[in-house]
Amino acid sequence: MALDYKLVIWNSFKKQYDKLIVAGMLLYIIVFAVLTFVFNSETSVETLIIRAFGSLAIIMLHIVLVIGPLSRLNEKFLPILYNRRHLGVSMFLAAFIHGGFSMFQFHALGDVNPIYSVFTSNMDYNSLSNFPFQVLGFLALLILFAMAATSHDFFLSNLSAKVWKRLHMMVYLAYALIIAHVFLGAFQQEASLFSVSLMALGFITISSLHLRAAFKERKIDRAKTIVEEGWLEVCSIDDIEEDRAKIFTVNKERVAIFKYDGKLSAIHNVCKHQGGPLGEGKIIDGCVTCPWHGYQYLPHNGQSPPPFTEKVATYQLKLKNDIVYINPEALAEGTEVKPVDI
């Protein structure tokens, strides 16, 4: 939904969001540094930076990872998802300061290239307790870099939504690498009941939220539909709220059926922008509006209103005795379908 690319499409919400990110990061660094200087004053500044930014990055990663399932479970969390991109990039910056400083401290000014040193200074790859944990952090940082660097709509449209999504799903791999990096590194030398419990609690929170969100969505996919001469019976007309939609899975694809102005239309549920669930959106000014970033589509043809060019697939509907039926065959993206009058 853009005619050119901007550095950032600012609005007041994003600005406030970003101010909170910066304030939160500063708060963490200041509290960490002040407590360290007061209770452990022999620290060195380098160690302080490495530890403060490393732990900050982990906290931020946890916040980033809970936003997705939270907003799938409760749409009131959606505004946090809206600008998650900036939170992710800030998280990468914190991780980069941690990784960059560590690589300089521990591997630079030596007799080999620092990156080569990360991989070869400890060759105990077949040991668990002696495992070269810094390699895990390095690999996680590479993934986070690729994700942060492609956090722009340019890459969504040029890498294709599928490739982009796959790349950004690697955050879970990065999370696993980071957990291993901490458990095989810092926790081997400075384990404390408190810090280990905090990490474990974080893992439990993230995985249970993801499971709950997955179960919720499985219900949609498992819902039974009755076939009648090639048409699927999906629901009663009263099941759909005005200006809203219900989501059904037909032919393994999720479809959103919208009710508006006394009419019904069905379009593919997946937004072309970042794959947001259109069926959880709302009709605003006659357009289906995606709940994630507000991308819009006309319900009768799945096309973004001019001058925008995004298109999603459309479906044929019919109504018999207040029961809604759908033809499971998707029409080509942007195909005009006459809405069903109620």
Added chain:
Amino acid sequence: MEDREFYVPYIEGSLGSKTKRVLKRFTIIAIGLIIIAAVVFSLVQRPFKNSTFELTSTTKITGTFHESPYPMLRVKVADNSYKNILLLGFGKSSANPFLEKLLAEVPHLNGRRLTIEGNLIYYNGKTLLQITDEEKVILENQKGNTPVKTALAEMTLQGEIIDPKCYFGVMKPGYGKIHRSCAVRCISGGIPPVLATTDDNNISEYYLLTDLNGNAINKDVLPYVGQPSEMKGTVEIMEDWYILKLDIENLTVISEASNIYSTDI
């Protein structure tokens, strides 16, 4: 039902009060998490040693140079009392490259008096000097005596091979798993390998490691650096330093943590 809130960030005023409340609650929880995490992660840090690295100030020291086998400067601290200051290069490197200019003028430096200006590193009675500029190594006219080594006994010692530069001041902590790669890099780059031990009474001793002939042993110890290990060899005393002459075959990594991890040395 129709009151379900729907927020579109580019539509002013579409942020409903229920959504606002959820956002507020999320922000408060996030801030709470940030504070709790900062408190936990900063307070669980183990105490740091009071070791010192004078990164920003330099000190001029005059003493007798000797290689035993690692470059040192012997300095008189009182009558019949000498300190042997371990000389180190910049970063993770040996002092030797900084002495090459002088070696072009005289055949050897052993027993020659030198004045060196560098950054001091010190902890627990040991002093080291980082040289960063070959122009700041000046050859004096006098000569001095080099220390005498006396063999003490065959001993079996437990501890960790550390790089003394980081351990005695540059990094905190300069030992253990997190620091292991750095110690490997330092020792590989020419910083002398040192065995750090701590006995049950929390007394630490440090042993410069050499091979059986008293030569540098940097490359051979690399796989064992930064891990609790046990080694057997002949211990010699050289004024304020011990030297452990070691056959690398007599070194094993042990699974249990040595005392240096359990005490706040």
Added chain:
Amino acid sequence: METVINIFLTFLGVYFLIGILFGIFFLFKAPKIDPLMADSKKKVRFLLFPGVIATWPFLIGKLFKSKTA
């Protein structure tokens, strides 16, 4: 293990080297990859530069497609 590491790091080095070359090309000729870049401010190219380095294998195809088209 050392061979694996050497292969991986060589691959990584070559990948980023090509990425940087392609990124520099992108700084000058961005509209060849995406016509919308022609109307975008030049600053945007610098913001996208790291991402272009990271994902060049997916973008380089666009270059040949737009040439044949």
